[in-house]
Amino acid sequence: MSETKKTIIVLFSGDYDKAMAAYIIANGAAAYDHEVTIFHTFWGLNALRKDENIQVKKGFMEKMFGKMMPRGADKMGLSKMHFAGMGPKMIKGVMKKHNAMSLPSLIEMAQEQDVKLVACTMTMDLLGLQKEELLDNIDYAGVAAYLGDAEDGNVNLFI
């Protein structure tokens, strides 16, 4: 019987700070030899977008969504509206000062630690995001696969 602990995080939020929290917990759990999965759904999918503009064929709505949503982790905003504008800059400034890792670095570290990064295919379909627009070496799955992982999870979080 396997003794490996499992941590499964649903990243629903498209906020920079919430995604940071998700990836800090994920990297911590991976360092403790947990088997870790982050299931990116809804706005959380934006954390997996490449930051360049990838040319793919899309309908009008899908193009609109593509433009309205942040292109990649570094462009995401904060969860607190009254920090907006000043907020993200201040946070990034203070993080640099304290040598804290940025969200893109946390994602890179997660990939190096074999954290399984999953893009929710239903959301991709809904928002018109295509594989070419997302980071390389990630997995694609739906809610059924998420549940298969989560039902044996030691730590299940919805962020």
Added chain:
Amino acid sequence: MSETKKTIIVLFSGDYDKAMAAYIIANGAAAYDHEVTIFHTFWGLNALRKDENIQVKKGFMEKMFGKMMPRGADKMGLSKMHFAGMGPKMIKGVMKKHNAMSLPSLIEMAQEQDVKLVACTMTMDLLGLQKEELLDNIDYAGVAAYLGDAEDGNVNLFI
């Protein structure tokens, strides 16, 4: 010893997209033969409101809350403020195009799959919502009942 897996979701949020995520996970878990409970508390209670105006006796504050809060799942807004206005229409348009289920349909499906929908009685009391204003065939309980379920849960989420 029972082998039935349990999924217990606290739905705190009154956002259309977060409620969708809760109900998609709940319906998925029910399809996998989990015993599923959604405990609706605070703003999440709005997902259980009937969409017509039910005449019940209320104090001034309770009337105000009743008017300020969305009446039923279909009237709820999105979690992202900058999508507001255009956002809910776009999302619903794109969902229709992709034959995705609307929130009211997801709730109906959950009831058909015997997902236990619970209204938090403390919140009902606080916001002045009465049983007549909520969907039929739901349960009423407090935090104690939630914890009784959750402590044996395989998947516990707070949404």
Added chain:
Amino acid sequence: MSETKKTIIVLFSGDYDKAMAAYIIANGAAAYDHEVTIFHTFWGLNALRKDENIQVKKGFMEKMFGKMMPRGADKMGLSKMHFAGMGPKMIKGVMKKHNAMSLPSLIEMAQEQDVKLVACTMTMDLLGLQKEELLDNIDYAGVAAYLGDAEDGNVNLFI
């Protein structure tokens, strides 16, 4: 083999209503003899701030954050922006009318019930919050300690 159930809550949010939900669940779980921990990280740390202005030496950024963030549980806002302004007053009014406990009272009750209140040291460092500014009799720890608790938890929530 210990039979004590464990509830571990990550309080990430700085919203009054979400913190209330966290503390209501925590107090309920403690009443059911769970071993309960609330790990306060990011904006959730504000719930642990003393409400007076504590004089400590800080850099410019840290002073700014200190001023911008709510000083203590009683000053926190609601999660719904369109309730802001009117919202917090209405909620507190309606809570008083129904004899519901305020957030500061819920925190006091949690301390009396031996709920372990933990301040995330990484966040303290990032936002420049010092021990003198936080409530007495709390613990200090990082993500590793959180994970050590959470991996054996019966109820894990991210709020």
